[in-house]
Structures are given as structure tokens and as C-alpha cells.
Amino acid sequence: MYEDKDIVAEYVEALRESERLGDQVVYHKVLPDVEAVHAENRRPWPxxxxxxxxxxxxxxxxxxxxxxxxxxxxxxxxxxxxxxxxxxxxxxxxxxxxxxxxxxxxxxxxxxxxxxxxxxxxxxxxxxxxxxxxxxxxxxxxxxxxxxxxxxxxxxxxxxxxxxxxxxxxxxxxxxxxxxxxxxxxxxxxxxxxxxxxxxxxxxxxxxxxxxxxxxxxxxxxxxxxxxxxxxxxxxxxxxxxxxxxxxxxxxTESGAPQGKRHFVFMDPHQSPSSAAISLLKSALMRNMRTIVYTQSRKMTELISMWAGQKSGAFKDRISAYRAGFLPEERREIEQKMSSGELLAVISTSALELGIDIGALDLCILVGYPGSIMSTLQRGGRVGRKKQESAVVLVAGEDALDQYFMRHPKEFFSRPPESAVLNPHNPVILKRHLECAAAELTLRASEEWVQEPEVQAAILELEQTGLLLRDAAGTTIFAAKKRPHRHVDLRGAGNTFHIESEDGTVIGSVDGVKAFKETHPGAVYLHKGQTWSITELDFGTRTAKAKKGRVNYYTRIRSNKSTEILEVVDQTLVWGTRMCFGKLRVTEIISGFEKRSVQGGKLLGITPLDIPPLVFETEGIWFEVPLGVQRAVEDEFLHFMGSIHALEHAMIGILPILVLTDRNDLGGISTPMHAQVGKPAVFVYDGMEGGAGLTRHAFTMAHEVFERTLAVVRDCGCELGCPSCVHSPKCGSGNRPIDKAGSIFLLQEMAKGEGTPPADKVFTVEPLGQLSASSGTFSSKVLTVDSGRKVTPEIPKDSQPQSNVDNEGNPRRYAVLDIETQRSAQEVGGWHRADLMRVSVAVLYDSKEDAFIHYMEEDMPELLEHLKDFDCIIGFNIIRFDYKVLSAYADYNLKSLPTLDLLDEIRKRLNYRVSLDNLGSATLDAPKSADGLQALKWWKEGKIEEIATYCEADVRITRDLYRYGKEHGYLLFTNKAKQKVRVPVAW
Missing domain, CATH: 3.40.50.300 (P-loop containing nucleotide triphosphate hydrolases)
Incomplete structure (x- = not known):
């Protein structure tokens, strides 16, 4: 019916003139043919x-x-x-x-x-x-x-x-x-x-x-x-x-490749985007046009594919869905059939966005804005590969970005593509890869990579937790684990939670931050088109239990958030205020979840939740709302909290225009008074542990951030606010309160710049103080100081508490204790009955007297009284063993004494035990002179002096290890690979 060369132009013209769909076309642009530009290489090819x-x-x-x-x-x-x-x-x-x-x-x-x-x-x-x-x-x-x-x-x-x-x-x-x-x-x-x-x-x-x-x-x-x-x-x-x-x-970046004429059509449908896409696809199939339909979700893909399978008549076998979850052989077959022309249309998620060859297509239908100009051009680039005339139709959804470009279509073609950003020094991710790198090849302190400040800080943290071990010379760093790689998910951050079915099969995984919000008890979880209900969330094992079953509702959390500013990295004056970029600690308390009907989103009920707060550190931007602007908003009888809340949502919704991201990767908080800022403030942050560089890049475009935010709210045709401007689908308070008019007025007042802070002042903050026992409130201090100066508030001397440590942090008087017993663990029924072992000899070192004191069993009352005189009692396995043995003689709780257990401290660092003999040999070149079994044998032979000499030697080793660790900040031990390595200590 149509000439091949005219089919695309005729399709677009028919769409524009259609009585049913024509008035939904808001923009049409034709990109002309581009001729190829060839060139010769400087050096001829073989x-x-x-x-x-x-x-x-x-x-x-x-x-x-x-x-x-x-x-x-x-x-x-x-x-x-x-x-x-x-x-x-x-x-x-x-x-x-x-x-x-x-x-x-x-x-x-x-x-x-x-x-x-x-x-x-x-x-x-x-x-x-x-x-x-x-x-x-x-x-x-x-x-x-x-x-x-x-x-x-x-x-x-x-x-x-x-x-x-x-x-x-x-x-x-x-x-x-x-x-x-x-x-x-x-x-x-x-x-x-x-x-x-x-x-x-x-x-x-x-x-x-x-x-x-x-x-x-x-x-x-x-x-x-x-x-x-x-x-x-x-x-x-x-x-x-x-x-x-x-x-x-x-x-x-300058392409010399040719391109055929390409039509871009922007369409804002009266009905749902999926219904409009089905109508467009049906018309394309009638014209035998080779078509790809891109959807934003698996659900939408299946919905359109279902229509294709049921109502497309003669075209039923020439249409296929394509998405993640299909078997590899299924995907290969679809790709081959599209490339050969056996299939006429494919409905796909982003899985077909990248450069897989599926032949030359005529039409690309985008069901919803893909989230970035780059992705739109990438998906649209699927058509016209043989330089033939082609078309791309963007069918808008109600999302803020979709509607922004429906109202400003020319901007889509005039603005540059977004920037792709990342945070190569995300501290959470960096630490995991440093562990892997050390397992691959030992790290050298002289390496250029290791000398980067962020890397050095991460290595120090890993040493403190025993995951990296430094050699005795301090120049070589080893991994404690042989293969840490399997615990690192390249597509996630933080701790990963696994979602298991009732039979224990893993059906999916989710990052720790998202686990709180998506896999809480009662949550509805979608996986490969199937519905699961979460029955249990175990934070210890990081697993969520799920039960398969269809439900007619979806879930959405209710929460409240707070944020603490940890560090101000940079700041700028813009739009009458100060915008800062820095490190934040976000605390989110999830109080419950909503059940909403799949059809229409009607609220069906709210279920309370009692789960731990979600706390993570990330990067973010924030700006203070001048008090004069706040007064102006309130004088207009506008809802101030609703205004800044709406502004926060709009800003998060529009940021993907500037940065390659999804709004779900961002979070926000708006508060009418922030303790550290001292004013109303709005925060927008990267929604993953450590940050991903999103807000870091947005900060460099601060003016445009405000400009775009005002445009998206002001130009939206709704009256009170909607998902296209100030409503967020993931708002923890259910989009309450929201004042669209107030947010517009507030931004316009800020744009006047009347309350702009002085340019020669910089904003710094003190961390939030500890919770005050008397008032139950946090103390904080906000400092605004001259640029270049650093202010540290002084603590009055008379308010500093007295301490049992000297000026160098050492206990003023400490003891080192070791005990040998009369009976073995086997004789008393196990180590848990150490209270029945009885003391043979106890040796205590008194730092004040610089003397070793020996005690026999009959001297236990004197020893127990003496222990009360010390500011710290030091031992090796003292809490679990020595105190347990002494408890048979004591009339008070020995664990109430100020105690430092070297074995326990080292086990906390390494997650495994290291013997006193190992530590003494590696650190002091002083191995133990005997062992507990030998001491028991001496007791039975009546050789008390030998026991006392051996026990004193152990006390001496323990004391010297304590002193060495205090002076150097580490001890040495020999690991399983026979390497002499450090374990950091801080006592």
C-alpha cells in the first residue's frame, strides 16, 4: 500500500493528523540526512x-x-x-x-x-x-x-x-x-x-x-x-x-558516520502511556514497519507483550518481548529473528539499549522518558542503521522529567548530554577492593596508588579491623583472607541482603540500604514477574525470607529522617543562599508501611514496623533558607514546611537532567530548623553508602539546579502538585505536607538574592554533641568564621573530668595478672567450670611498686582486696579464665574492675585468637617458657617454685606486650602463611 521510502514519513503524518491521537503530539522535529565524512590514515594499513x-x-x-x-x-x-x-x-x-x-x-x-x-x-x-x-x-x-x-x-x-x-x-x-x-x-x-x-x-x-x-x-x-x-x-x-x-x-566525539533522515515525535497521551504505545505499535505493524518498543519496567514489557500475543491477529508470531530474566538461548533466538526480519517488533526493557545488533529498524517507541538524553539517543539510535528514514516517538509518563521535556521539547535538542559520574574513592567500595588487591599482590607502601590519602585512610581502617595485615617493617601489606573477592558485588554497595524462598533458594539480592525499604517484613517484592511477600528480615545473617503468592496491593514505607553534617568540603553562594557540598550521616527510622491497591493506588491500610534505624554515611548538597525568605513565605499565609518539602522533591526529580542517574539513587531531607545550620535547610544526598559522585557533580552546577527546579514546578499545569512536579513516589511521609504554590514563591524570593550571606564568610560546623543526660537533647555549635580561619571552641578547664589516666593516656597504676590452677578443664567437666579449678599460684605485677607479687591459694582474700587498688588490671584471657577461677573466692563481681584483656582486644581486631606464645615470640623474641599442662604436672609433683617462675614469666611477657603496644600502636604475630605481621592495638 505504501512505497517503502515513504512509509515512515506517512506514519508520522498520519499520527499528527489522527483525530484520536493528533492533539497529543506536542512536538515534531526532523533531523536531516547527514553525509558521511571519510579520511585517510596517516600510515597506510597493511x-x-x-x-x-x-x-x-x-x-x-x-x-x-x-x-x-x-x-x-x-x-x-x-x-x-x-x-x-x-x-x-x-x-x-x-x-x-x-x-x-x-x-x-x-x-x-x-x-x-x-x-x-x-x-x-x-x-x-x-x-x-x-x-x-x-x-x-x-x-x-x-x-x-x-x-x-x-x-x-x-x-x-x-x-x-x-x-x-x-x-x-x-x-x-x-x-x-x-x-x-x-x-x-x-x-x-x-x-x-x-x-x-x-x-x-x-x-x-x-x-x-x-x-x-x-x-x-x-x-x-x-x-x-x-x-x-x-x-x-x-x-x-x-x-x-x-x-x-x-x-x-x-x-x-565528532562522528563521520552518515545518518538518514530521522523524525522525533514527543507525545503527551491523554490515556496511559502503555495504551498510547499499543495504538502506535498497532499502526506500525499495519504498515509492516520494523519496530522496537522500549519500556521502563518488566511489568510494562509484559503488559504490552500480552496485548501483542492476544490481540495482534496476523502479527501474533512476529512480536516478542525481550528482558532480563529470559534464558540466554531465548535472548539469542530473539536477537537472531529480529536481525533476519522474521520478527517484526520487539518489546524490551533497557536490556536492548546497548549495541547488540538486531538489524535495521524503522521505528522506536519509547514508553516513558528513559531518564537521560544519552539513553534516549542511544535507544533512538537503534533505528535507521541502514541510513533509511526512521522515527522515534517519545510517549511521556507523569514523571517530572517526562513532563519537563513535554513543556520544553526544544531544550532536549539544544542541551548537551548528561555527565556520567562516579566516586572512585567511595570509602565502602574502596576498602573492599583494597582487600582484594592485597590478596592478589601484596600492597607496598611505596606504590603510587597506596600513597593516595583516601587509600591510606582506607588501609588504616582495614588494619584496625584485621582485614589487612602490615609486616614487621611496616612497608608491606597482606590480606588476612585468601579470597575476599566473592564477598564483593560489583553492582552493589554496602552489605548485600539475599532474598530466599521458603525452601532456601536465593531468588534475588538487594543492597543493605535498600533492604530496609524493600524487604522489610510484610513488603511486596517483585522478581521476574512474580509476586513475593517478605515474611522475615534477619539482620544477623543478612537474609530476607519470602513467600510466593499473588496480592492485589503494593507496599510503600513510612519513615522520618534526620541528617548530621560530618564535613563541609566546598561551598558557594547562589540564588540568595549558601549551597554546601560535604559528607553527611543520614539516619532514617522506618515506622511502618502502607498497603496500596494496584488499581488506582488507594490506601488500604498502614502496618507499624519495629526495625533498627537505617544509618549510613554519604555525600550530599544542602542549602540554607534565609530567615527573611521564611518570613515572606509565612506572611503570604503559605505553608513553609510544605514549601521546602515540595522544593526538595522537585529538585531530586530534576537532577537527572544534569547527572546520569535515576531519582531512586538520590535521597532528600527538608527541615524547618537544622541544629548545625541554625536555619531552615534542604538536603539532597546520594542514596548509597559512601556516595557515588552524583551530588558532587550537581554542586558544580548549583545555579542550574535552582533554575531547573523552579521551571519544573512553575510550568507544570497542575494546581496543587502532582508526580510531574512536587510529588515523590518514594516519600516516607506520603507527600505530606506539600505546598506547590509555596515552593514557587520561595524560589522566586530566593532568586532576588536579598538575603545572600556575606561572600567573605565561610560556613563550618561542629559535629553534633553527645546526648545530654540532664536535658535529653543534643548540643551543637554552629560557627561562621572569616575565610581561612579555623575556630576550635575551648573547653573550660574546670569542666574537664578527672581521669584515672595520666597526661600520656596511661593508667596511673596498673596491674598485670596471671593464674595457674590445680585442676585441668577435663577434671572439672570443661572450661565453663573454671570456677572449680582452684588456684595453685597467682602472680601480679604492680606498676607503682614495679614488683612481681606471688600469691598462693590461701592468699586469695589479700589478692582480691589488692585488685581494688588499681586503675586497670591487664591480663591475657583474664575475663574468661582468670576471673572465672577467682570467682570461687570473691565476694564481689570481678568484671566490675577496670580490665584490659589483651587476648580479647586482639580477637576483636582479627576475628580469631592468637596465642601469647605467638605474640611474645614475634613481638619480643620471648616465647613462653612452658604451658598450662606442664604447670598442672608440676602441681601434682609439688614443684611450686617452677610454677611461680613460669607464671611470672607469662606476666612479664603480658606486661611487655602491653608496653610495646602502648608505645608502637601494634603487636606482631606470625600468621598462617608464616609471615610476621602487625596487629594494630589502641590501649
Whole structure:
């Protein structure tokens, strides 16, 4: 019925003129044809490469391919950030194949975020040299979770020219066992990082450490590979790659690839977005247009697919869903059928956003704004791959960003793509990878990476918890665990909670921060299209128990939050106020959860919850609301708390325009009076432990943050507030109170700048004080000081409490105690009956007298009275053993004495026990002279002097260990690997 060349234009025209849908089209823009720009390489390719290109029908490369390959061939790192279908795979494949021709032993590591991408690129690579003799071809192999053990071993022992894998395999298999990969790593010339823009936020922070670990191992084998980064169009490609690897690449963003005419249609539907998408898809199918429909959720994918399966008539077998959760073979089959044309349409989540080849499509329908300009262009780039005319239709939802671009469509095309941000020094993530790095290769204090202040701070914390161990010289750092890698999830932060079915099968996992909100008892949890109810949340084992079953409601938590400012990192004056960026401690108390009907969201009831507070440290921005602005809002009889609450929601909703993120990765708090700020304040923070760099980047665009926030609220057509402007789907107080008009008035008053703080003043805060026993309130101090000065409030001398320690922190008088017994644990029925063992000899060292005092059993009353004279009593296993033995003679609770148990202190650091003999030998070169069994034998032989001498020697070792630890801050012991290492102590 339609000429092929006119089909897309006719489809768009029919949509605009449709009586039912035409008035829902708010914008239509045609991007004209773009001609190809070719260029010649500075250095000609070998004849084999020229022939290879000719076999692909390529006479000359696009300009960006030429420029990129020139740099790569010269050994320079590059990042190529050009649109979808611009031929980026040739950029890395050609130099790798050329290097193979020069050096058959050269190797390349290709990293893809998805298995499907590796499968797709494997076929592409193989096809390039398929016409070469088999023995002369470079080999490529995939190494991922689907690779059988047989082929894994074969790949390790005889590595291919190109190894295609994913971050998880690099993290869990290659780096921990790098000694099995020597042949590959020692010849590694290229590292290709495809779809690098996906490595942002939490995963980006993990990848930043993973790449640093890879570079450490490469350095061990004397290798410095060339990095080739490929990305969708992103706002900060160089900064992204530098944060990920520490490498500064050459940036190539100007594409020389051609592009056919492309229609962009923005549609704001009267009905639901899914209903509008179904109508659009139906019309496309009638025209035989090859179509991809992108949805924002699995549920939406299934909904549209259900219609396709039931009501599409003749097209029933030519439509398929595609999402995570499908088996790999199912996904491969769908990809192949789309590429061949057997399938006419596919309905997908973001799983098909990346560069998997599914052929040349005519139409892309976006059901809801994908969350970023970059993703919209990436998904839209699926169409018109053969340079034919194509169309992209964006069907808006009610989300703030969707509606913002419906009201400002031209801005979508005029503003640059968002920046991809990450926090390479997220302290939680950094510590986990340092542990892995030390297990791979011992860390050296002289390493450039180790000398970074953030890394040094993380190492110190890991030493304090016994997860890293420093050698006696203090220059080499070992991992306490042999394989800590399996406890690190590259796609999560903090402690991971596992969700188990009734039979113990793990059905999913969730980060610790989200576990409180999504897997509390009573929560409805969705997994692979099935509904589960959470029955139990165990914080000790970090597991949630779930029961399968359909329910007609969903759940949403109710909570209240507070935040403490830990550190002010930076600040700026903007929009009549001061905006700060810094470190925060967020405390969220979840009081209960709502049950809301799936149909219409009606509140069905509220169930109280009693779970521990959620406390985590992160990064955030905040600004103070000038008191004059507060008065102006109140004078207008507007709800002040509702105004700042609405402003907070709107700001979180609009930030994804500036930063590549989802609003669910951000949190916020608005308060009419913050103790540390001393004024009303609004906080927006990264919603994950340690921060992901989101608000750090937003701070650099402070003016635009306010500007966009005002625009989204002011321009929304609703009267009282809605999800498109000031309502949040995850608000812990149920969007109460909210005053849309108040937020507009407040922002406009701030924009006047009348209450702007003085520019020569900086804002600093004192941490919130401890809870006062008398008043039950927190004490805090807010300091506004001249720039460059640091103020520390003085504590009056007469208010300082007297202490049982001297000026250097030592107990004024301490004792060291050890006891030998008359009976063994076996004789009294076990160690738990130590009170029946009876004392043979006790030896006490008195620091005041600098003397060792011996006590026999009949002297126990005198010893017990003497113990009351000391400011601290020191022993080795004194609490569980010595005090237990003495309890048979005591008329008071010995545990009430001020006691330092060296064994207990060290066990807390290392999570395992270390013997006194080990510590004495390694630290003092003073091993024990005997043991408890020998002392029991001496008792039976009546050799009291030998027991006393041995017991005194143990007291001397314990005393000297205490003194050594006090002076040096550590003791030494010999670990299982026979290495003499430090254990930090702080007594």
C-alpha cells in the first residue's frame, strides 16, 4: 500500500493528523540526512587489513575511525564517544588485528557489561577474518559464566588473541588467579572497554577500583596496555575514563558516520502511556514497519507483550518481548529473528539499549522518558542503521522529567548530554577492593596508588579491623583472607541482603540500604514477574525470607529522617543562599508501611514496623533558607514546611537532567530548623553508602539546579502538585505536607538574592554533641568564621573530668595478672567450670611498686582486696579464665574492675585468637617458657617454685606486650602463611 521510502514519513503524518491521537503530539522535529565524512590514515594499513575492509564493502574509514585508529596505533589511549551505529567496533578491532599480524603473541582483553554484547561482538570479530586460512587467523573466545569448565581451562592454558569477558569474570576469576593467566597477561597489548558510559554510579565506583587492580597486575608482568574506551554520546567522556582508570585518554566525539533522515515525535497521551504505545505499535505493524518498543519496567514489557500475543491477529508470531530474566538461548533466538526480519517488533526493557545488533529498524517507541538524553539517543539510535528514514516517538509518563521535556521539547535538542559520574574513592567500595588487591599482590607502601590519602585512610581502617595485615617493617601489606573477592558485588554497595524462598533458594539480592525499604517484613517484592511477600528480615545473617503468592496491593514505607553534617568540603553562594557540598550521616527510622491497591493506588491500610534505624554515611548538597525568605513565605499565609518539602522533591526529580542517574539513587531531607545550620535547610544526598559522585557533580552546577527546579514546578499545569512536579513516589511521609504554590514563591524570593550571606564568610560546623543526660537533647555549635580561619571552641578547664589516666593516656597504676590452677578443664567437666579449678599460684605485677607479687591459694582474700587498688588490671584471657577461677573466692563481681584483656582486644581486631606464645615470640623474641599442662604436672609433683617462675614469666611477657603496644600502636604475630605481621592495638 505504501512505497517503502515513504512509509515512515506517512506514519508520522498520519499520527499528527489522527483525530484520536493528533492533539497529543506536542512536538515534531526532523533531523536531516547527514553525509558521511571519510579520511585517510596517516600510515597506510597493511594489505591484509585493506583486503579485510574490502571484503566488508568498506573503501575508506569514517573520519572518527581514522583519527581514533591513528592514535591507537601510536600507542595512545582513546575514548570514542559517538552515536550508535557509527562503526566503533572497527576502531578497536582493526588495530588489534594489525598488531596480531606484527606479533602473533599479542593479546587483547575486551570488556563488555553484558554477555549478549560479547556474543554479538564475537561474531563480528570472527567474520572480519573468516576468509583467512584458519592457521593464520587471530582467535577470539568468550570467557563468562556460560563458558564450561573444560573451555575455561583451555582458554587459560592456550589463550586466544582476543579474550571477550565481563567485569565479574575479571574480578572473580582472572585477577584472583592471575598466576594462571601469565601467558595472557604478559602479552596483553590492548584493553577494550565497550559501553563505558554504563560504568557510573555505584558500579562505576566498583569499576574504578577494578581497573586499578588490573593495572597493578599488568605492572607486575611488565605490561602497560593501551586502553580503548567506547561510549555513547556522553557529556564528560575524558573525565569519566580518568576517574575509572587514572588514565587521561584522547577524546574523539565528532562522528563521520552518515545518518538518514530521522523524525522525533514527543507525545503527551491523554490515556496511559502503555495504551498510547499499543495504538502506535498497532499502526506500525499495519504498515509492516520494523519496530522496537522500549519500556521502563518488566511489568510494562509484559503488559504490552500480552496485548501483542492476544490481540495482534496476523502479527501474533512476529512480536516478542525481550528482558532480563529470559534464558540466554531465548535472548539469542530473539536477537537472531529480529536481525533476519522474521520478527517484526520487539518489546524490551533497557536490556536492548546497548549495541547488540538486531538489524535495521524503522521505528522506536519509547514508553516513558528513559531518564537521560544519552539513553534516549542511544535507544533512538537503534533505528535507521541502514541510513533509511526512521522515527522515534517519545510517549511521556507523569514523571517530572517526562513532563519537563513535554513543556520544553526544544531544550532536549539544544542541551548537551548528561555527565556520567562516579566516586572512585567511595570509602565502602574502596576498602573492599583494597582487600582484594592485597590478596592478589601484596600492597607496598611505596606504590603510587597506596600513597593516595583516601587509600591510606582506607588501609588504616582495614588494619584496625584485621582485614589487612602490615609486616614487621611496616612497608608491606597482606590480606588476612585468601579470597575476599566473592564477598564483593560489583553492582552493589554496602552489605548485600539475599532474598530466599521458603525452601532456601536465593531468588534475588538487594543492597543493605535498600533492604530496609524493600524487604522489610510484610513488603511486596517483585522478581521476574512474580509476586513475593517478605515474611522475615534477619539482620544477623543478612537474609530476607519470602513467600510466593499473588496480592492485589503494593507496599510503600513510612519513615522520618534526620541528617548530621560530618564535613563541609566546598561551598558557594547562589540564588540568595549558601549551597554546601560535604559528607553527611543520614539516619532514617522506618515506622511502618502502607498497603496500596494496584488499581488506582488507594490506601488500604498502614502496618507499624519495629526495625533498627537505617544509618549510613554519604555525600550530599544542602542549602540554607534565609530567615527573611521564611518570613515572606509565612506572611503570604503559605505553608513553609510544605514549601521546602515540595522544593526538595522537585529538585531530586530534576537532577537527572544534569547527572546520569535515576531519582531512586538520590535521597532528600527538608527541615524547618537544622541544629548545625541554625536555619531552615534542604538536603539532597546520594542514596548509597559512601556516595557515588552524583551530588558532587550537581554542586558544580548549583545555579542550574535552582533554575531547573523552579521551571519544573512553575510550568507544570497542575494546581496543587502532582508526580510531574512536587510529588515523590518514594516519600516516607506520603507527600505530606506539600505546598506547590509555596515552593514557587520561595524560589522566586530566593532568586532576588536579598538575603545572600556575606561572600567573605565561610560556613563550618561542629559535629553534633553527645546526648545530654540532664536535658535529653543534643548540643551543637554552629560557627561562621572569616575565610581561612579555623575556630576550635575551648573547653573550660574546670569542666574537664578527672581521669584515672595520666597526661600520656596511661593508667596511673596498673596491674598485670596471671593464674595457674590445680585442676585441668577435663577434671572439672570443661572450661565453663573454671570456677572449680582452684588456684595453685597467682602472680601480679604492680606498676607503682614495679614488683612481681606471688600469691598462693590461701592468699586469695589479700589478692582480691589488692585488685581494688588499681586503675586497670591487664591480663591475657583474664575475663574468661582468670576471673572465672577467682570467682570461687570473691565476694564481689570481678568484671566490675577496670580490665584490659589483651587476648580479647586482639580477637576483636582479627576475628580469631592468637596465642601469647605467638605474640611474645614475634613481638619480643620471648616465647613462653612452658604451658598450662606442664604447670598442672608440676602441681601434682609439688614443684611450686617452677610454677611461680613460669607464671611470672607469662606476666612479664603480658606486661611487655602491653608496653610495646602502648608505645608502637601494634603487636606482631606470625600468621598462617608464616609471615610476621602487625596487629594494630589502641590501649
Amino acid at each position: 594489505q591484509a587489513i585493506k583486503d579485510l575492509l574490502a571484503m566488508q564493502g568498506i573503501n575508506s574509514l569514517y573520519a572518527h575511525q581514522t583519527l581514533a585508529t591513528d592514535h591507537i596505533r601510536a600507542g595512545r589511549h582513546v575514548v570514542v564517544a559517538t552515536p550508535t551505529a557509527s562503526g566503533k567496533s572497527l576502531v578497536y578491532n582493526l588495530p588489534v588485528i594489525e598488531r596480531f599480524l606484527q606479533d602473533p603473541d599479542a593479546r587483547g582483553l575486551y570488556l563488555f557489561p553484558l554477555k549478549a554484547l560479547a556474543q554479538d561482538q564475537h561474531k563480528t570479530f570472527q567474520s572480519l577474518t573468516a576468509h583467512w586460512p584458519k592457521e593464520a587467523r587471530p582467535e577470539a573466545a568468550i570467557y563468562d559464566g556460560d563458558t564450561t569448565p573444560h573451555f575455561r581451562k583451555k582458554i587459560r592454558t592456550k589463550p586466544p588473541t582476543v579474550l571477550m569477558t565481563n567485569p565479574e569474570m575479571l574480578h572473580l576469576s582472572m585477577l584472583p588467579h592471575h598466576e594462571q593467566w601469565i601467558e595472557f597477561l604478559a602479552s596483553l597489548q590492548f584493553v577494550v572497554v565497550d559501553e563505558v558510559h554504563t560504568y557510573r554510579g555505584v558500579m562505576g565506583s566498583h569499576m574504578g577500583q577494578l581497573f586499578r587492580r588490573l593495572l597493578r597486575v599488568c605492572k607486575q608482568y611488565g605490561i602497560t596496555p593501551t586502553f580503548i574506551f567506547c561510549s555513547a554520546t556522553v557529556g564528560n567522556p575524558a573525565e569519566l575514563c580518568e576517574n575509572l582508570t587514572g588514565i587521561t585518554p584522547t577524546v574523539i
